[in-house]
Amino acid sequence: MGRAALDDLRRAELVEAAVESVARIGVQAATTARIAETADLSPGLVHHYFADKEDLLAAAYKATRKPAAAAYARALVVAPGAAVPPRLRLIAAVEAHLTPAVLTPVRAAAWTQFTALTPYRFAFARIRRAQRCRQESNLRAALVALEGDRQTAAALAQTAALALDGLWVEAATREGGLAPGEGEDLMAALLAPHYVPE
Amino acid sequence: MGRAALDDLRRAELVEAAVESVARIGVQAATTARIAETADLSPGLVHHYFADKEDLLAAAYKATRKPAAAAYARALVVAPGAAVPPRLRLIAAVEAHLTPAVLTPVRAAAWTQFTALTPYRFAFARIRRAQRCRQESNLRAALVALEGDRQTAAALAQTAALALDGLWVEAATREGGLAPGEGEDLMAALLAPHYVPE
DNA sequence: CAGCGTAAATTGAACGCCCAACCAATCTAT
DNA sequence: ATAGATTGGTTGGGCGTTCAATTTACGCTG
Numbered sequence: 001m002g003r004a005a006l007d008d009l010r011r012a013e014l015v016e017a018a019v020e021s022v023a024r025i026g027v028q029a030a031t032t033a034r035i036a037e038t039a040d041l042s043p044g045l046v047h048h049y050f051a052d053k054e055d056l057l058a059a060a061y062k063a064t065r066k067p068a069a070a071a072y073a074r075a076l077v078v079a080p081g082a083a084v085p086p087r088l089r090l091i092a093a094v095e096a097h098l099t100p101a102v103l104t105p106v107r108a109a110a111w112t113q114f115t116a117l118t119p120y121r122f123a124f125a126r127i128r129r130a131q132r133c134r135q136e137s138n139l140r141a142a143l144v145a146l147e148g149d150r151q152t153a154a155a156l157a158q159t160a161a162l163a164l165d166g167l168w169v170e171a172a173t174r175e176g177g178l179a180p181g182e183g184e185d186l187m188a189a190l191l192a193p194h195y196v197p198e
Numbered sequence: 199m200g201r202a203a204l205d206d207l208r209r210a211e212l213v214e215a216a217v218e219s220v221a222r223i224g225v226q227a228a229t230t231a232r233i234a235e236t237a238d239l240s241p242g243l244v245h246h247y248f249a250d251k252e253d254l255l256a257a258a259y260k261a262t263r264k265p266a267a268a269a270y271a272r273a274l275v276v277a278p279g280a281a282v283p284p285r286l287r288l289i290a291a292v293e294a295h296l297t298p299a300v301l302t303p304v305r306a307a308a309w310t311q312f313t314a315l316t317p318y319r320f321a322f323a324r325i326r327r328a329q330r331c332r333q334e335s336n337l338r339a340a341l342v343a344l345e346g347d348r349q350t351a352a353a354l355a356q357t358a359a360l361a362l363d364g365l366w367v368e369a370a371t372r373e374g375g376l377a378p379g380e381g382e383d384l385m386a387a388l389l390a391p392h393y394v395p396e
Numbered sequence: 397c398a399g400c401g402t403a404a405a406t407t408g409a410a411c412g413c414c415c416a417a418c419c420a421a422t423c424t425a426t
Numbered sequence: 427a428t429a430g431a432t433t434g435g436t437t438g439g440g441c442g443t444t445c446a447a448t449t450t451a452c453g454c455t456g
Contacts, residue, residue: 006431026318028226031415042433047417109317116314118371119307120224128371159384166364173316173326186357189388204405230442240407245443 011049011059013039018060023109027117032056057114058123064111065131068103072096072138086145090195093138097164098183105177112172115165136161146194156191163190209247209257211237216258221307225315230254255312256321262309263329266301270294270336284343288393291336295362296381303375310370313363334359344392354389361388 017039021030032053033043050056075092076084084092096102118124136157143153167183184197215237219228230251231241248254273290274282282290294300316322337355345351365381382395 010431026315028315029318032417033415043416044418044433044435045431048431053416113314115367115371116311117224117226119373120227125373155383159380159387162364162368162384163361165367166361169313169363169367170360173313175317175323182357185353186360186388189357190384208405229440231440241442242407242409242444243405246405251442 007049010041010045013041014046014049014056015059015063017041018056019063019110020106022057022060022113023106027057027113054121054123058121058127060110061114061124061127064107064114067101067107068096069134071099071102086142087194087196090139090142090146090191091197093135093142094160094164094184094187094191094195094197096138097135098167098187103168103171103178103183105171108168108171108177112169115169132161135164143194160187160191163187205247208239208243211239212244212247212254213257213261215239216254217261217308218304220255220258220311221304225255225311252319252321256319256325258308259312259322259325262305262312265299265305266294267332269297269300284340285392285394288337288340288344288389289395291333291340292358292362292382292385292389292393292395294336295333296365296385301366301369301376301381303369306366306369306375310367313367330359333362341392358385358389361385 014035018030018035021035021038025034032046035056036043036046046053046056050059072092075096076089114124115128118128139157139160140154143157144150147153147156163186167178167186171178188195188197212233216228216233219233219236223232230244233254234241234244244251244254248257270290273294274287312322313326316326334355337358338352341351341355342348345354361384365376365384369376386393386395
């Protein structure tokens with residue numbers, strides 16, 4: 001394994017361990033030592049790969065939403081060459097955030113805590129803005145094509161993004177998580193008549 | 199001032215200071231000393247009125263939603279003696295959570311952090327369950343009268359409660375808070391055609 | 397009403413614990 | 427052989443909590 005590859009591996013291991021630790025025991029209890037232990041690494045190694053704890057947690061925050069972005073990108077290249085129909089784009093954008101493979105209990109719990117800390121950590125606030133920006137723009141792109149009115153579509157996209165975040169919080173804080181189909185129902189009510197899942 | 203009254207006053211001062219501190223600097227930085235300082239009291243007094251820090255924070259968590267419950271109760275006795283029309287009950291339930299006097303930036307920021315910690319503090323989890331239970335039952339009571347179908351109304355109430363929580367999170371984490379009318383728009387889209395504000 | 401005694405309120409310093417960050421020493425792979 | 431990866435103990439600081447000392451305010455007595 002090359003130098004750069006090992007570097008990436010260790011960073012990824014620590015980030016995953018950070019997400020898992022924060023989800024399991026909470027941000028307050030997720031010390032650098034415990035995170036390193038979860039990753040089966042020594043405590044000192046954290047500061048070899050990250051400037052400080054906030055730097056590691058910021059990377060963990062980003063990681064909680066990365067699968068959603070990946071799922072959305074994947075859905076859009078299912079039919080390569082062909083333009084994706086607007087309605088499918090909308091469904092893809094919503095599913096990218098609600099599919100059980102993306103919205104796991106661990107990621108939801110970590111993401112919710114990081115988001116709650118957004119007003120107090122500069123780096124976190126930037127990450128949240130970026131996530132929201134991408135999320136809204138994906139929804140908007142699908143909605144303008146369906147809605148016609150650019151103004152209405154933009155407002156609807158903003159509301160839908162807000163509701164999706166609400167569902168992540170719910171998945172994190174309700175014991176047992178979201179009921180199957182519950183997220184889809186809420187989004188269907190909100191985006192009717194544009195959003196028709198399945 | 200009587201002994202019991204002073205006791206209540208000090209407790210209230212500490213709870214308010216806790217909410218304010220958590221909102222201003224974050225749970226992690228809101229130490230008992232800083233909370234006491236915010237309340238213009240000595241650091242040792244915290245443990246004279248509360249068993250420990252978690253006990254104080256639990257009281258603060260409760261306090262963040264108390265104004266909403268009070269606003270709802272107040273709205274229902276506007277016309278004493280007369281039965282409140284179901285549609286007004288629904289509007290009252292929604293407004294009790296979205297009115298600027300209830301959903302302040304400080305309360306939203308504190309509530310969001312406490313809620314994110316729900317899976318890690320037993321006392322917090324109980325408080326959240328209680329808040330949710332009351333919230334849903336208020337919405338359900340209004341919706342069954344409008345909807346007819348008890349099953350549908352219950353599901354709708356659950357979804358509406360979820361969306362209201364999402365709006366609180368949004369108010370806490372988006373800089374500048376919610377746009378005026380934004381919350382009402384989302385609830386109107388969700389509860390259409392039952393919810394017609396103003 | 398004045399004076400006193402007592403119990404509660406309040407203080408602020410001290411204790412024990414744990415954390416993030418640092419670093420000199422050791423190991424490993426090129 | 428050398429540069430980077432890794433170790434794990436150390437350190438300085440800050441936290442929640444405790445507590446003995448002090449102040450305050452109420453009730454009782456004469």
